[in-house]
Amino acid sequence: MDWINVILQGVLVGGLYAMFAAGLSLIFGVMRLVNIAHGDLIVLAAYVALVTTQTLGIGPLTSLLIVVPAMALIGYLLQWLVLNRTLGDDLLPPLLVTFGLSVIIQNGLLTLFTADSVKLQAGDIEVATLRLTEGIYVGVLPLLQFVVAIAVIAGLQFIFYRTALGRAFRATADNPDVAQLMGLDNRRVFALAMALSLAVVAIAGVFLAVRANFDPSQGPARLIFGFEAVIIGGLGSLWGTLAGGLILGVAQAIGAHLNPGWQILAGHIAFLVVLAVRPQGLFPKVRA
Amino acid sequence: MPEAPLLAVRDLDAFYCDIQALFGVSIDVAHGEAVAVIGANGAGKSALLKSIAGALRSRPDAIVFDGATIGGLPAYAVAARGIALVPEGRGLFPSLSVEENLLIGGQLKRPGPWTLQRVFELFPVLAERRKLPSTSLSGGQQQMVAIGRALMSNPKLLLCDEISLGLAPIVVRDIYARLPAIMQNGTSIVLVEQDIVQALKAAQRVYCLQEGRVALTGDAKALTREQIAAAYFGV
Numbered sequence: 001m002d003w004i005n006v007i008l009q010g011v012l013v014g015g016l017y018a019m020f021a022a023g024l025s026l027i028f029g030v031m032r033l034v035n036i037a038h039g040d041l042i043v044l045a046a047y048v049a050l051v052t053t054q055t056l057g058i059g060p061l062t063s064l065l066i067v068v069p070a071m072a073l074i075g076y077l078l079q080w081l082v083l084n085r086t087l088g089d090d091l092l093p094p095l096l097v098t099f100g101l102s103v104i105i106q107n108g109l110l111t112l113f114t115a116d117s118v119k120l121q122a123g124d125i126e127v128a129t130l131r132l133t134e135g136i137y138v139g140v141l142p143l144l145q146f147v148v149a150i151a152v153i154a155g156l157q158f159i160f161y162r163t164a165l166g167r168a169f170r171a172t173a174d175n176p177d178v179a180q181l182m183g184l185d186n187r188r189v190f191a192l193a194m195a196l197s198l199a200v201v202a203i204a205g206v207f208l209a210v211r212a213n214f215d216p217s218q219g220p221a222r223l224i225f226g227f228e229a230v231i232i233g234g235l236g237s238l239w240g241t242l243a244g245g246l247i248l249g250v251a252q253a254i255g256a257h258l259n260p261g262w263q264i265l266a267g268h269i270a271f272l273v274v275l276a277v278r279p280q281g282l283f284p285k286v287r288a
Numbered sequence: 289m290p291e292a293p294l295l296a297v298r299d300l301d302a303f304y305c306d307i308q309a310l311f312g313v314s315i316d317v318a319h320g321e322a323v324a325v326i327g328a329n330g331a332g333k334s335a336l337l338k339s340i341a342g343a344l345r346s347r348p349d350a351i352v353f354d355g356a357t358i359g360g361l362p363a364y365a366v367a368a369r370g371i372a373l374v375p376e377g378r379g380l381f382p383s384l385s386v387e388e389n390l391l392i393g394g395q396l397k398r399p400g401p402w403t404l405q406r407v408f409e410l411f412p413v414l415a416e417r418r419k420l421p422s423t424s425l426s427g428g429q430q431q432m433v434a435i436g437r438a439l440m441s442n443p444k445l446l447l448c449d450e451i452s453l454g455l456a457p458i459v460v461r462d463i464y465a466r467l468p469a470i471m472q473n474g475t476s477i478v479l480v481e482q483d484i485v486q487a488l489k490a491a492q493r494v495y496c497l498q499e500g501r502v503a504l505t506g507d508a509k510a511l512t513r514e515q516i517a518a519a520y521f522g523v
Contacts, residue, residue: 164395171381171392178379180363181341181372183396183441 004136006257007250012142014229014249015149016211018242019204020222021229022156023197025241028230030169030193031087036098039223040105041198045071045205046214047109049120060120060210068202075198079191087190102219109216117213126210145207152200153242159196160238169193221264228271234281243282247274294319294476295340295445296352300359302335302344309335311500317445322467322477324491324508326484328520331497333480334376337447340478341373342366354444368396372443376450376480378434380422386433387418393437400442401473407436410466428459435463435470445476452483464490484516498522 024038035041048070052063082101086093128140160166172179172189180186208214208222225248233244248267255266274282295317302310309332317323325333338344340351341363348360358366372393380389390407408415411432417425422433431451438446452460460483467490471477481487488494488508496504496519504511504519 164391167384167388167392168395170383170388174381174383175379177343177363178375178381179392181343181367181375181379182392182437183364183367184392185362185364 003257006253008136008138009142010250010253011246012138012146012249013253014246015146015242016204016207016245017225017229017248018245019149019152019200019207020226021233021241021245022153022238023200023204024223024226025230025233025235025238026156026200027193027197029236030173031190032091033083033087033094034091034098035197036095036223037101037105037219038098038201038226039221040102040109040219041071041201042205042208042222043214043216043219044074044105044109045198045202046120046209047113047216048202049206049209050113050118053120060122060206061125064203064206067206068199071198071202071205072195075194075196075201076191078198079194080187083194084187084190106216106219113216115215115217117215118209119213120206120209122210141210145211148203148207149245150242152203153238156196156200157238165192225267228267231281232271232274234284236285237281237283240281240283240285247282291319292355293317294321294354295478297336297340298350298352300336300339300346300350302332302339302346304335304344309500310339313497313500313502315495315502315505317476317478320471320474320476321493322471322479322491324479324481324487324494325497326481326487326494326516326520327497327503329482330499332500333497334449335500336497337373337449337478337480340366340445341371341447343373367441368398370398370442370444371447372438372441372445373447374431374434374438374449374451376453378430380430380433380437382421382423384422385419386414386422386425389422389433389437390414390440394440394442396441398442402439402442404440407439410439410469411436428455428463431455431459431463435466439470443475445478446470447478447480449480450482451479452481452486460486484520496520 020042024035027033027035045067049060049063049067052066053060082097083094086097122141125141129137130140131137160169168184168189172184172186176186229244229248230241232247233240247270251270252263252267256263293316297313297315300310300313301308313336325336327333335344339346342361343363346359349357351359353369353371358369384392390404413429414432414436422430451463464486467477479487479491491508494506494508494511495502496516498519504515
């Protein structure tokens with residue numbers, strides 16, 4: 001019974017990791033940009049939510065209505081004004097610029113909010129639990145976070161494969177030069193992709209901030225979890241990314257149950273095992 | 289006074305990085321006209337089409353289309369004005385299905401006769417394969433997708449870069465047999481070809497490029513084999 005609970009908790013946390021990873025994977029897929037600042041943008045979203053909830057006196061979940069569009073706008077402008085200038089045949093300039101961005105965000109947040117850890121208060125929902133059967137309980141909030149994660153992945157899947165915007169993303173990823181001949185302005189397509197990525201980051205950031213304490217230094221660790229989930233799941237596959245997040249979450253939960261100090265380690269070991277046994281990931285998108 | 293041409297290229301220089309591909313090239317394409325551009329490998333044929341389509345930047349006034357100078361515009365803005373390029377090697381999007389490739393060609397939503405339905409009437413074989421990945425088709429069918437994708441933007445000017453490349457002669461004839469149906473809506477065509485016989489049959493006028501310069505121009509039916517050979521090889 002104990003183990004069922006452990007695995008269940010791992011699965012629910014895994015949904016959060018999948019959300020970390022989805023935005024990362026989307027950006028890499030569309031424009032081959034490795035966004036080193038991704039984790040810090042998640043933490044930035046958490047602080048945007050903090051300010052929003054405190055100034056407007058609304059709950060964290062309601063604040064999504066403001067945080068998601070705000071982060072999407074930041075993403076659009078970031079891509080349009082900064083990152084589009086770094087894209088080209090060379091992978092290094094965008095890597096360096098997002099690394100610099102990561103440093104800027106961390107220190108900016110440190111200056112504005114200090115290093116004290118804070119948390120979003122969601123009220124009664126934080127401690128509400130559901131009893132599934134004898135001895136198996138799930139928290140309402142982790143369950144909600146998991147359902148939202150699946151909805152986010154399903155939504156991205158829909159956008160990518162069923163809409164004109166998704167077609168534009170895939171065409172531009174395939175061949176940016178020919179995509180221009182179709183009348184697609186790559187810079188605009190990339191800006192929209194970054195906006196979508198940061199909309200997902202906003203949702204992940206709010207759930208992160210409700211789940212536990214956060215402070216400005218937490219970004220890089222979220223970036224690692226996101227990377228690991230993407231690699232475990234296989235590049236280019238959104239459902240694979242969800243699976244990657246779940247595997248990472250379960251591995252961490254099992255590690256933590258064996259010894260509280262082994263939580264992060266167990267996640268890294270699961271990642272390394274997948275990398276050693278199946279370097280292309282579990283569900284790679286096969287490209288012709 | 290003769291009608292102004294649909295496309296007027298004036299004294300165009302084009303560069304691939306530091307290498308100059310075109311030297312002062314001038315060509316005209318009238319409304320509803322098919323023009324062939326022939327020449328040996330490296331004569332600058334593709335560079336000419338890429339410059340017109342905006343994939344290579346040129347001097348703004350070097351290219352006048354429909355009364356407006358478009359030489360300095362990026363490719364997506366040129367496409368919006370009604371120039372569609374069927375790129376060399378087809379350039380289909382491998383992660384998109386046949387139908388999605390066609391739809392993305394029509395994403396500018398320019399008004400005109402071409403719709404998904406009309407493209408499937410022109411190339412019926414594509415209708416049966418609409419849900420398949422574009423890469424699973426034969427070379428000839430992929431070329432049909434590339435042409436259909438260009439038509440979906442309802443262009444005033446269609447640029448075709450080596451549509452016979454790598455295809456069996458019977459397939460080439462089949463594709464060329466559809467050109468009149470494409471032109472009956474008033475669309476002008478520029479054909480870049482190595483297959484000179486096909487090009488001369490399909491076009492009204494011919495430009496022959498040699499080392500980045502126009503070596504010969506004239507009526508497709510009036511030019512002699514000797515004239516073309518001389519312009520082609522520079523002998």
